[in-house]
Amino acid sequence: MGRRRHRVEGVARALPEAIAALSRSLPAGPSPEIFRRAKFDRPEAAPVLWQLLLRVLSPLGANDTLTDLAPEAQARVVKSALDSQGYPRSALVQFPEGSSQRSRELLLALSWLLARGPFLEQLLAQTRVQLGDQLPQCEYEALAIPGPLGPHVETESPMDLRLVEWLMGKLRFRWRRLISSQQEQCTLLSKIHLYTRGCHSQKNLDHLSVAETEMLRDPESSQQLLQALESENVRLGAALEWRQCELVFWQWMDTVLDACLSESPAVTSQPTVLPMVSEHGCGELELVKQELQALQEELREVAEPRRAAWEAQVGGLGQGPEWSTTRRALQEAVRQELAALQGSWEPSSDPTQPQRPHRLVRRKDESPGPQGLQAAEMIRTLSTQEAGLKKALHQLQSQCQQELARLAGALPGLIWIMVPGH
């Protein structure tokens, strides 16, 4: 009896500590009290949680660029971000915008994000303090979600196509300006690297980065850098603490989920994704394997009758010796296409793909060292990727053109004039 109470007390102490550690590791994490209130769906917890979700889900949110959005707009961004990540609970998405509601649902959403994968680690990686120069990154990982663009237009009323084209044009201009400014950045980086040759204390680096140059030029900025490093340290420490004691949080989240289900059993959802604690890894794999088998079965079922029909149609054609060259050519073409398809489906686990940020270093000699990566190789990889993407774009474009041609053909007597330059 006493032992159980002691255990309960131990848990009671461990939970706020776990939540506190979690909140210290998140950017602008809320207090444990907010978490508790959210369990009971209290309205005062909601705005804080909306803000937090906005911050962690949108890459723009990290820079405070979205804080001056109206609460409804913020809610919209969060919902669309969750939706695009595949959030299964419809309760959050279905209900009308309201920033003082659904705090319990928000808590569930946050936990879902944390449970899915290395979410916290990704967040921490995003805000790493970098001392060296990085390649200008154009891509974010899974956290990349389009934020709200300029004017909000209601889609219920008819929109003039010209406005859409106008906005697309603006977007294109901004892309071009982005590329120009990246080129500019590269030129200037190159200059700084050239000018600061021989200045670095580490021989293998040889020249300074922008941050280092700035530090030496202006002692104020080194203070700021120090502060940034210290706060990053705090967050990392908190994250480690969290990993030690997170189990108690998940047990508590089970109770939150129970509370939710008991209150509104009518709100059904997809089977909730299990928290990815490592012991459950095999279970997931089993699920995936079963799905794959089912898909293969389906494919076979569809393919067989088609093949039979085709063979019936073709009859004895293509069997004789005079067809051998053609057949060989066809097989080769098919093999190449399959290889290309496979290549485009392969996850980018290419060894030359940087798994973590690399520092840009300008060097006279050829060898990049054990951890390093030559620019030429990187360029090659990116060029192959570019070629693949261009090919995919070309394919999609020709599909569109075929569709357009079909539509045009369906209306006799109509002449289509394509807009120039598209």
Next chain:
Amino acid sequence: MRSTISRLQVIHSLVFSTGPSLWLGMSIVTVQLGQCGNQIGFEVFDALFRDSHCSQGLCSKRENEAYQASCKERFFREEENGVPVARAVLVDMEPKVINQTLSRAARSGRWTYGQHACFCQRQGSGNNWAYGYSVHGPKHEESIMNLIQKEVEKCDSLSGFFIIMSMAGGTGSGLGAFVTQKLQDQYPSSLKMNQIIWPYGTGEVILQNYNSILTLSHLYRSSDALLIHENDAVHKICARRMNIKQISFRDLNQVLAHQLGSVFQPTYSEDGSFHYRRNPLGDLMEHLVPHPEFKMLSVRNIPQMSENSLAYSTFTWAGLLKHLRQMLISSAKMEEGIDWQVQPPSSGLPPLGKMSAHKDPHFNTSIANLVILRGKDVQSANVEGFKDPALYTSWLEPLHAFSTWKTQRAFGKYEKSAALVSNSQLLVKPLDVIVGKAWNMFASKAYVHQYTKFGIEEEDFLDSFTLLEQVVASYGNL
């Protein structure tokens, strides 16, 4: 460590004193094509230079220096002897005009053209668009693009290109269309604005209409913006506003250069700060020409009187802006003789997609406008009149259709001046006239062999007509 610090002091002076080109802004490389392009190009650089070194300024010394530095970085570069060099490439098929241009620049002593910035041939080859496009272009492509590349490499950061050319001339226009296309291929992420000289309505060149439609249609496909300067309009300004008796091309070109200068000289950047805008070309294009069907821009400025008459006049912002607005609405070419009867459609906006039945046919509907204000008390200028939704087409709100640039620093000797760059129906009628005339000629196949013999087929003509009819229709349906 000590050697590191001393080396850093050297770097500091090297990088961070020449380095502020970083925030001075991005550069524009100008390609001057043909007689027209070269003569105008000279006046443009001269106007920009004279304005940036104008002592009158009406602002603090420090601000004047910032203005000067910003203009300089955009259009000029430094050479060893300290004389600014225009960021320009001069191209012509005969040497006469280029030599004149070079010597005028050198004589002024204020600024100059680059030593190896010219491309010209021994003799011209007649006024033939097709020859310029299909023969001169490919033949001299490498040399010309190399020159441009060299100029581009001397920019810390490139915003884009000006291409100054006439529309109706022969070799210059054809070559200009060709060069613009090559710039599109080689510098896809850089912006391109063609400064196009629209010929006199009663021009003397028989083939000017053919040349015009070929030029326009080709540029529409490969350029981002077509800023059109009408000879007729500029001529009127010279005659009526400036009281010039014998109007020479030089007078016309100077008025034109003044207009361009009042658009592209430095202005404060958007956030109301006192830093100068880094990339006016980019900002302008984003505001005015994002739609691929609507690329034609006009420029109007006020006051239009010559600098010498200024001493006897004072202006208010309210007066200037009122006139400028009416010039826009009534498609006036100049400040005088404005039709004040034309008014925007009165009751609200027409429903989406429907033309307003009570719209005055003389009323000029705008898609987007940019007003640039320079001078004293500019912050007090009230531009609300330009934000009237009735001025604009129904599918774009004034919030997105209208923008203003400002600077306290006066332009030249004009204590207050305003310029308007407009994407509106101002050019539809002139364009329609030219297309009509060209079509009439084409229908009887007059002179077409002059083009077909150098590779411009009838089908190219038809494509051009189709494209331009589409442009006229699109602008007409606003």
